Every structure is written in structure tokens, then in C-alpha cells.
Amino acid sequence: MSAQPGPRQGYHHGDLRSALLDAGLRLLRARSVDDLSLRELAREVGVSAAAIYRHFPDKNALMAALAVEGLERLGQAQRRAMRAAGGGKAGFLASGMAYVRFAVDHPALFRLVYSAAQQCDPLDAQLDSVSSALRGLRQDIEALMPADAPPAERKAAALHAWALVHGLAQLMLDGQIPIDWRLVERVLSRVSLD
Amino acid sequence: MSAQPGPRQGYHHGDLRSALLDAGLRLLRARSVDDLSLRELAREVGVSAAAIYRHFPDKNALMAALAVEGLERLGQAQRRAMRAAGGGKAGFLASGMAYVRFAVDHPALFRLVYSAAQQCDPLDAQLDSVSSALRGLRQDIEALMPADAPPAERKAAALHAWALVHGLAQLMLDGQIPIDWRLVERVLSRVSLD
Numbered sequence: 001m002s003a004q005p006g007p008r009q010g011y012h013h014g015d016l017r018s019a020l021l022d023a024g025l026r027l028l029r030a031r032s033v034d035d036l037s038l039r040e041l042a043r044e045v046g047v048s049a050a051a052i053y054r055h056f057p058d059k060n061a062l063m064a065a066l067a068v069e070g071l072e073r074l075g076q077a078q079r080r081a082m083r084a085a086g087g088g089k090a091g092f093l094a095s096g097m098a099y100v101r102f103a104v105d106h107p108a109l110f111r112l113v114y115s116a117a118q119q120c121d122p123l124d125a126q127l128d129s130v131s132s133a134l135r136g137l138r139q140d141i142e143a144l145m146p147a148d149a150p151p152a153e154r155k156a157a158a159l160h161a162w163a164l165v166h167g168l169a170q171l172m173l174d175g176q177i178p179i180d181w182r183l184v185e186r187v188l189s190r191v192s193l194d
Numbered sequence: 195m196s197a198q199p200g201p202r203q204g205y206h207h208g209d210l211r212s213a214l215l216d217a218g219l220r221l222l223r224a225r226s227v228d229d230l231s232l233r234e235l236a237r238e239v240g241v242s243a244a245a246i247y248r249h250f251p252d253k254n255a256l257m258a259a260l261a262v263e264g265l266e267r268l269g270q271a272q273r274r275a276m277r278a279a280g281g282g283k284a285g286f287l288a289s290g291m292a293y294v295r296f297a298v299d300h301p302a303l304f305r306l307v308y309s310a311a312q313q314c315d316p317l318d319a320q321l322d323s324v325s326s327a328l329r330g331l332r333q334d335i336e337a338l339m340p341a342d343a344p345p346a347e348r349k350a351a352a353l354h355a356w357a358l359v360h361g362l363a364q365l366m367l368d369g370q371i372p373i374d375w376r377l378v379e380r381v382l383s384r385v386s387l388d
Contacts (some may be wrong), residue, residue: 057261114368156380159362159371163381164354167361174308186350187357192384 011047017055019045024066025073028108033063033115063112070109074102075140082144089193092144096165096188097181103169104179110169145193161191205241211249213239218260219267222302227257227309257306264303268296269330276338283387286338290359290382291375297363298373304363339387355385 011019025042027036038059042049056062078095085094103110142158149157168184170178205213217238221230232253236243250256272289279288299305336352343351362378365371 027247078299114364116368150381155382159377160358160381163365163371164358165360165361166365167357167359168353170308170364171357171360177357178306183350183353186346187354190350190354190386192386 016045016047016051020052020055020062020067021065025069025106025109026064028066029106030113032108033112038062048053066109066111067113070106070113074099074110074113077102078140092161092191092193093185093188095140095144096161096191097184099165100169100172100184101181104172107173110173164188164191199239205245209240210245212342214246214249214256215259218256219263219300219303222306223300226302227306232256242321260303261307264300264307265330268293268304268307269334270333271296274363286355286385287379287382289334289338290355290385291378293359294363294366294378298366301367304367350388358382358385 020041023041024036027041027044036059037050038056039049041062042052045052056065072123080099081094081098082091085091141161142154144161145154145157164187168177169188172179177183214235217235221235221238230253232246232250233243234254235256236246246256250259272292275288275292276285279285335355336348338355338375339348339351358381362371362381366373
């Protein structure tokens with residue numbers, strides 16, 4: 001392994017890509033997707049705009065990659081929370097809280113994930129990876145349901161859990177409900193896993 | 195009462211306001227809020243742009259009025275569905291289905307309602323009426339819960355119902371889940387009202 005390059009120096013191909021994604025996610029914490037430009041991202045990472053275009057031909061390509069990266073981090077946060085709570089009902093609760101918390105902590109990224117998925121063109125492999133990541137998230141939720149339940153009930157239970165945390169997240173992001181974690185926990189406790 | 199004026203003729207003050215709202219809601223069924231202009235609305239109703247400005251000084255004022263009108267129609271649709279189903283658990287189910295159906299039938303209006311509420315400035319009486327209408331909707335949901343439940347549980351149960359239908363609606367509008375009414379019904383049936 002060569003020494004880690006500092007900022008404003010040369011990047012190895014893969015290093016620059018992940019540095020750009022890190023910087024993109026960092027910038028998205030403070031501003032909306034519309035306010036983020038490739039030029040600003042280049043400045044942030046200390047490379048030329050031309051260097052960015054080798055990885056992301058346009059802003060849409062960067063946004064799709066950020067959406068995939070965001071979904072992976074969301075999934076990791078949920079799985080980490082579930083494991084820490086020891087699985088089962090407590091794990092479901094922790095995983096749901098992690099979903100809502102992720103949305104509140106990364107509002108622009110959370111909105112980006114869903115708007116990127118909406119624009120998915122099945123012919124576009126990069127955008128399609130957003131859908132795959134979302135499918136993974138759905139399967140994680142279904143895995144929480146009892147294995148012996150009829151498929152239609154498993155599906156309904158998984159959608160119940162997903163729609164509920166998604167609705168809570170959206171209502172919080174739209175300023176409709178306060179960010180009250182005790183209330184969120186009380187709401188999620190009402191969900192039956194059978 | 196004077197005779198109803200036809201289009202492209204003179205309107206009484208209140209008639210023009212409601213004709214503008216009707217036309218605005220109609221136009222929003224086919225396009226996004228960004229694609230709707232006061233000029234187009236004037237053309238649709240057959241009046242001059244100046245006539246519109248007497249009711250709505252700018253596009254934001256029109257959008258706030260459309261959001262309030264949209265919320266009232268959403269509330270009516272839910273109450274009608276609840277009554278038709280005879281109240282109780284069946285009424286809750288019908289009311290929840292009506293919420294999701296409204297979002298699917300009026301995607302731009304549904305999104306407008308929540309973005310208008312988000313931009314609410316408490317000093318602006320017109321935008322504040324969006325919040326009041328949303329408060330009314332929340333109270334309608336709370337009224338479904340058993341009156342003898344502890345207040346914290348009532349609040350959690352009402353939020354559970356609201357977040358769930360809101361999440362289902364958003365996931366459908368974002369193309370994440372199919373528009374499958376049987377599945378929606380199965381999901382809503384899982385909610386306990388106690």
C-alpha cells in the first residue's frame with residue numbers, strides 16, 4: 001500500500017471516488033441537493049472539476065452514487081442498532097428508531113435517496129443500484145418477521161414497519177411533528193411483529 | 195342571487211376566488227406546482243392576470259389557498275369514508291384508505307399541502323390557516339381513539355395511524371411500492387385502536 005495522499009495532492013482512482021462521496025455526504029448535511037455543485041465539491045476535495053468528471057460525468061451520476069452510499073449507511077445504522085439491542089422486538093424498535101434518526105440527521109440525503117430511486121431508469125446501471133439498495137433495505141425488514149407467517153402477512157407486516165418509520169421521518173422533516181424520541185418509541189412499540 | 199356568470203364574463207368577487215381555486219386544483223391534477231403559473235390560471239378561468247392579483251398577490255398566496263382547500267377536501271373525503279363504513283374499526287380503515295387514495299389521486303396537491311405547511315410563517319395569517327387545517331386533520335384521527343385511554347397512549351395511537359397512512363402515501367408517490375389497495379387494507383388492519 002502506498003502512503004495515504006493528503007488533500008490537494010494526487011489521488012489514486014478509488015481514493016478520489018470515495019473522497020468525493022465523503023465530501024458530498026458532508027456537504028449534504030448542511031445544504032439541499034439543489035445547492036450542491038460539482039464545482040464546489042471539487043474545491044472541497046482540492047481537485048480540478050475535470051478530475052471529478054472522470055468519476056461522475058454529471059451531477060445526476062454523483063447524486064445516484066451518493067444515494068447508494070446513503071442507503072448503505074442507513075442499512076448499516078439499522079443493522080448496528082438491531083444487533084446492539086439484541087434482536088427480536090427490542091431490535092425491531094432500535095432499527096426503526098435508527099431509520100427515523102438517520103432521516104433527521106441527514107435530511108437532504110434522505111430526500112435524495114427517495115427522489116433518486118423515483119427517477120430510476122432500468123437501463124441505467126448506476127441508477128438501478130439505488131433500487132437494489134432499497135430492495136436490500138426491504139429484505140432486512142422482512143427478515144425481522146416470524147418465518148412461519150403466511151407470505152401475504154409477512155409482506156403486510158414488513159410494509160407496516162417500513163411505511164410507519166418512513167411516515168414518521170417525513171412528518172418530522174416537514175415540521176409536522178416534533179422530534180420527540182420518547183413519542184417515536186411509544187409509537188413503534190405499538191407495532192406487532194406477528 | 196344573480197345568474198351564474200359563464201366563463202370569460204364578469205365574476206362576483208367570491209365567485210372568481212372559488213373559480214380560481216377550482217381551476218388551480220384541476221390544473222394540479224396534471225402537473226407539478228412548479229409548472230403552474232398565475233398567467234396560465236388566468237387563461238384557464240378566462241380573466242386577466244390583474245384580476246387574479248386582486249385575490250392572490252403572488253403565487254405563494256395562491257398555493258397556500260390551494261393547500262387549505264386541498265386539506266379541506268382531504269378531511270371531507272376521510273369523514274365521508276368513515277361515515278359510509280359505519281365508524282369504529284371499519285371506519286378507521288376506510289378513513290385511512292381515503293387518505294392514501296387522496297394522495298395517489300392528487301399527487302401535486304398532496305405534496306403541496308405538506309410543503310406549504312413547512313413554510314408556514316406564524317405571522318402570515320393565510321399560511322397559518324394551512325396549519326389550522328392540518329391540526330383539524332390530526333384531531334379527526336385522535337377522535338377515533340378510545341376516549342378512556344391515557345392521553346400519552348391516545349397521542350401515540352393517533353400518530354401511529356397518521357404516520358402509517360402518510361408513509362404509505364409517500365412510498366406510493368415515490369414509486370417505492372405498488373398501488374395495491376388490498377395490501378394497503380391488510381396493512382391498515384394490523385393497527386390496533388386501543
